[in-house]
Amino acid sequence: MDLLREVVVLLHIVGFAATFGAWVSESVARRFRMTRVMDYGLLLSLITGLALAAPWPAGVELDYTKLGIKLVVLVILGGVIGMGSSQQRRSGEPAPRPLFYAVGVLSLLNAGIAVIW
Ligand code: HEM
Numbered sequence: 001m002d003l004l005r006e007v008v009v010l011l012h013i014v015g016f017a018a019t020f021g022a023w024v025s026e027s028v029a030r031r032f033r034m035t036r037v038m039d040y041g042l043l044l045s046l047i048t049g050l051a052l053a054a055p056w057p058a059g060v061e062l063d064y065t066k067l068g069i070k071l072v073v074l075v076i077l078g079g080v081i082g083m084g085s086s087q088q089r090r091s092g093e094p095a096p097r098p099l100f101y102a103v104g105v106l107s108l109l110n111a112g113i114a115v116i117w
Helices: 002-028 036-052 064-091 097-116
Strands: none
Touching: 002 036, 002 097, 036 064, 064 097
16 A cells, blocks of 8 residues: 555656646747646646545545645646636637746645645
């Protein structure tokens, strides 16, 4: 069970890597677009995060204030990616820059909360 939890944490980190990695590559390429990889990464972070929020195996201690804040940040992040995607689809232009930058900040914020809190 410990190994299974560790594998789920690994998949959870892969979700972060996908969302943040897609954001970094869009930034470096100066395209500034929301991409499907960001969506998939966030979905993976959500599913694995919720699985990790259950107290298993027995004896695992969880900080539900921290997890609640991470869930709120993830929901806001999903909203930001959704708004940016629909605006870029409508206009054909890159996502509005403040929304694009918010994706990087919120994604890194959640990883920071996970590691530093
Ligand atoms: C964008 C969203 C998220 C990102 C970037 C993220 C990032 C991370 C990272 C990097 C870790 C590994 C930290 C470590 O093991 O030291 C982690 C662990 C964890 N995350 Fe997330 N996370 C996100 C959302 C969530 C959500 C929504 C939940 C649950 C409601 C959650 C629950 C957990 C749990 C239970 C762990 C295991 C370690 C711990 O108890 O802190 N995460 N997260």
